[in-house]
Amino acid sequence: xxxxxxxxxxxxxxxxxxxxxxxxxxxxxxxxxxxxxxxxxxxxxxxxxxxxxxxxxxxxxxxxxxxxxxxxxxxxxxxxxxxxxxxxxxxxxxxxxxxxxxxxxxxxxxxxxxxxxxxxxxxxxxxxxxxxxxxx
Amino acid sequence: xxxxxxxxxxxxxxxxxxxxxxxxxxxxxxxxxxxxxxxxxxxxxxxxxxxxxxxxxxxxxxxxxxxxxxxxxxxxxxxxxxxxxxxxxxxxxxxxxxxxxxxxxxxxxxxxxxxxxxxxxxxxxxxxxxxxxxxxxxxxxxxxxxxxxxxxxxxxxxxxxxxxxxxxxxxxxxxxxxxxxxxxxxxxxxxxxxxxxxxxxxxxxxxxxxxxxxxxxxxxxxxx
Numbered sequence: 456x457x458x459x460x461x462x463x464x465x466x467x468x469x470x471x472x473x474x475x476x477x478x479x480x481x482x483x484x485x486x487x488x489x490x491x492x493x494x495x496x497x498x499x500x501x502x503x504x505x506x507x508x509x510x511x512x513x514x515x516x517x518x519x520x521x522x523x524x525x526x527x528x529x530x531x532x533x534x535x536x537x538x539x540x541x542x543x544x545x546x547x548x549x550x551x552x553x554x555x556x557x558x559x560x561x562x563x564x565x566x567x568x569x570x571x572x573x574x575x576x577x578x579x580x581x582x583x584x585x586x587x588x589x590x591x
Numbered sequence: 592x593x594x595x596x597x598x599x600x601x602x603x604x605x606x607x608x609x610x611x612x613x614x615x616x617x618x619x620x621x622x623x624x625x626x627x628x629x630x631x632x633x634x635x636x637x638x639x640x641x642x643x644x645x646x647x648x649x650x651x652x653x654x655x656x657x658x659x660x661x662x663x664x665x666x667x668x669x670x671x672x673x674x675x676x677x678x679x680x681x682x683x684x685x686x687x688x689x690x691x692x693x694x695x696x697x698x699x700x701x702x703x704x705x706x707x708x709x710x711x712x713x714x715x716x717x718x719x720x721x722x723x724x725x726x727x728x729x730x731x732x733x734x735x736x737x738x739x740x741x742x743x744x745x746x747x748x749x750x751x752x753x754x755x756x757x758x759x760x761x762x763x764x765x766x767x768x769x770x771x772x773x774x775x776x777x778x779x780x781x782x783x784x785x786x787x788x789x790x791x792x793x794x795x796x797x798x799x800x801x802x803x804x805x806x807x808x809x810x811x812x813x814x815x
Contacts, residue, residue: 508670508671508698509697510697510698510701511697530671531647531675532674532675533671535674535675535678536671536674536675536701539705540701540705544701544704544705558649558650559647559648559649559675562649562679562683565683566682566683
């Protein structure tokens with residue numbers, strides 16, 4: 456698949472690594488060029504410097520032929536806007552949005568966006584680990 | 592009217608000032624306490640209230656009384672925040688009329704397609720008034736009164752346009768649509784079927800409102 460990753464933070468950089476190792480064509484977008492230093496040397500991907508909510512930046516990242524886009528910047532609202540441009544204006548088939556705020560995450564799901572909420576995943580996982588500890 | 596305004600920077604500040612003078616009931620939301628206090632001190636009272644919080648959070652909007660709002664205006668300096676605020680207001684809380692400010696003029700089309708009712712870009716306004724002496728908004732207001740579906744638009748022919756290098760008779764404009772005038776090298780050309788469109792021609796076109804967007808984006812060489 457041709458996959459665009461918006462945001463080259465910890466999650467973005469690790470996602471790039473995993474997806475490129477899995478054999479996908481990956482492009483990563485970040486407004487701050489220094490963030491690309493987080494990509495492991497030898498990672499096979501293209502980088503585009505710019506704000507992912509800017510259509511021109513998305514076009515230069517190849518949004519018109521992308522099979523998937525993952526919006527994983529540190530700003531929920533940037534992710535939401537990027538995801539909607541991808542899914543509704545460019546009809547990218549697979550779009551995943553990261554949203555830290557659990558309340559907003561619920562609203563987004565009701566609006567039909569495919570989301571991942573790291574906050575609730577962490578809470579659930581810690582809860583599960585504590586539960587296991589109790590049982591032992 | 593009950594109006595919620597998100598963003599108490601300079602645009603928000605003067606918007607509150609203008610709208611309160613017209614006896615609207617305003618709730619201003621801003622995430623910056625200093626900006627909230629500035630508006631509260633200047634205008635706080637029967638017509639203006641202030642909420643300190645995140646205007647892109649459903650909780651905050653609920654606290655600010657969004658269920659009573661008839662209009663919602665997002666004028667922060669961040670396009671993505673203005674979009675999310677307006678979408679929450681419209682899709683989640685059912686506010687009838689949403690208005691957003693955008694900094695990047697290209698986001699006008701993006702916001703409109705993502706459901707915001709009115710989108711305002713001061714950059715585009717200023718660029719537009721420099722670009723053309725004619726104010727099509729006035730012409731269109733007139734046309735709306737005379738013939739409801741007809742509008743005038745103008746667009747610059749791009750090198751990527753499928754119409755570029757073709758005669759008007761070849762490009763297959765929708766029925767009822769005509770190219771009124773082409774401004775080429777500062778001269779107005781009244782075209783006929785044999786006129787060839789070339790890059791950088793400024794095309795003034797009259798036609799059915801529903802047919803115009805596609806033709807305009809073809810002229811501009813944009814892919815929808």
